[in-house]
Amino acid sequence: MRRTTDSSDRSVGVVLAGGGRGRRLGAGVPKAFVKLAGRELFRYSLDAFRKVPEVKRVVLVVPRGAAEDARRRLIRSRAALCDVVAGGRRRQDSVAAGIRALPACGIVLVHDVARPCVSPELIRRVIRGTRRWGACVPAVPVADTVKRRENGRVVATLDRASLVAAQTPQGFRRSLCDEMYRRTETATDDALLAEMCGHRVGVVRGDEDNIKITVPRDLLTAGALISRRKRERR
Numbered sequence: 001m002r003r004t005t006d007s008s009d010r011s012v013g014v015v016l017a018g019g020g021r022g023r024r025l026g027a028g029v030p031k032a033f034v035k036l037a038g039r040e041l042f043r044y045s046l047d048a049f050r051k052v053p054e055v056k057r058v059v060l061v062v063p064r065g066a067a068e069d070a071r072r073r074l075i076r077s078r079a080a081l082c083d084v085v086a087g088g089r090r091r092q093d094s095v096a097a098g099i100r101a102l103p104a105c106g107i108v109l110v111h112d113v114a115r116p117c118v119s120p121e122l123i124r125r126v127i128r129g130t131r132r133w134g135a136c137v138p139a140v141p142v143a144d145t146v147k148r149r150e151n152g153r154v155v156a157t158l159d160r161a162s163l164v165a166a167q168t169p170q171g172f173r174r175s176l177c178d179e180m181y182r183r184t185e186t187a188t189d190d191a192l193l194a195e196m197c198g199h200r201v202g203v204v205r206g207d208e209d210n211i212k213i214t215v216p217r218d219l220l221t222a223g224a225l226i227s228r229r230k231r232e233r234r
Contacts, residue, residue: 012127013105014049014058014169015098018042018113019087021063024215030066032113033073034213037223040073041213044116044226046082049109051120054127056105058082059098060113095190096181107131108177110190111169114213117225123169125204130171133202135194137171139164140206166191167206 018032018041027034032042042060049055058081062070070084085101087094095110102108107130111118122138129136142163148156170190172180180193187193191201209225211218 009106010054011056011105012052012054012107012109013099013102013174014055014109014111015095015102016042016045016049016058016060016111016113017087017091017095017098017168018060018062019091019094020114025213025219026216030063031213032060032062032070033066034219036116036213036219037226041116042070042113045111045113045118048118048120049111049123050081052123052127054107055109055123056081057103059101060084061087061094061098063087090186092181092183092187092190092193099177099181105174107171108174109169109171112212115168115210116213117207117209117211117222118169119207119210122207122210126169126171129202129204130173133200134173134176135171135191135199136202136204137189137191138167138169138206138210139203140167140208141165164203165206167210167212 020031022031022034025034033040046058049058060070060082064086067084067086074082083101085097088097099108107127126136126138142160142165146158146160146163147154166189172194176194176199179197183193183196185196194201211221213219213222
């Protein structure tokens with residue numbers, strides 16, 4: 001008898017992690033609403049994910065107290081496929097809230113709204129890697145020499161040939177997520193939660209343009225990248 005596969009097993013849900021307050025940007029609004037070239041940060045990522053057919057639903061997570069504002073912004077932009085939820089105290093609490101709001105899906109991608117230059121091509125690579133390994137991160141080589149310090153002194157120089165800098169989106173089979181987000185330890189990224197659970201995490205090629213917006217000068221860099229992409233499409 002032929003085995004049937006539920007279409008939800010192949011579908012992808014996305015959590016856009018935008019729970020940050022953006023204090024280092026000095027914008028006075030949640031990071032998701034910070035303007036880049038005249039548009040809120042979250043819109044760039046949302047546009048990229050909407051270009052990937054496997055993505056069936058996106059949940060935008062914003063700080064508590066900002067959810068209604070986010071919904072109004074989405075209505076004005078007629079953004080389909082997107083819901084809004086309020087985040088929690090820690091980043092992983094916010095992501096867990098976003099995952100709970102997703103419909104049935106086989107894969108969950110978690111992406112920081114602070115990375116507005118994500119491309120559909122990178123998203124597809126992460127989806128393929130997640131289907132292969134169950135958990136997957138995009139990463140780029142570390143260009144700088146990395147040293148470890150203790151008490152103000154260098155104690156080791158690390159072999160950068162074996163080091164990579166992780167980016168988002170990070171992908172996970174939906175079946176892994178319940179176990180991952182039950183953990184109480186604070187994790188610096190979602191893949192670390194998978195590692196803590198004993199799961200292997202695959203790595204795919206990241207994108208040097210997929211920068212993270214942390215301080216005001218990053219907005220200038222991202223704006224230049226977006227302008228270059230617009231010129232290349234002409």
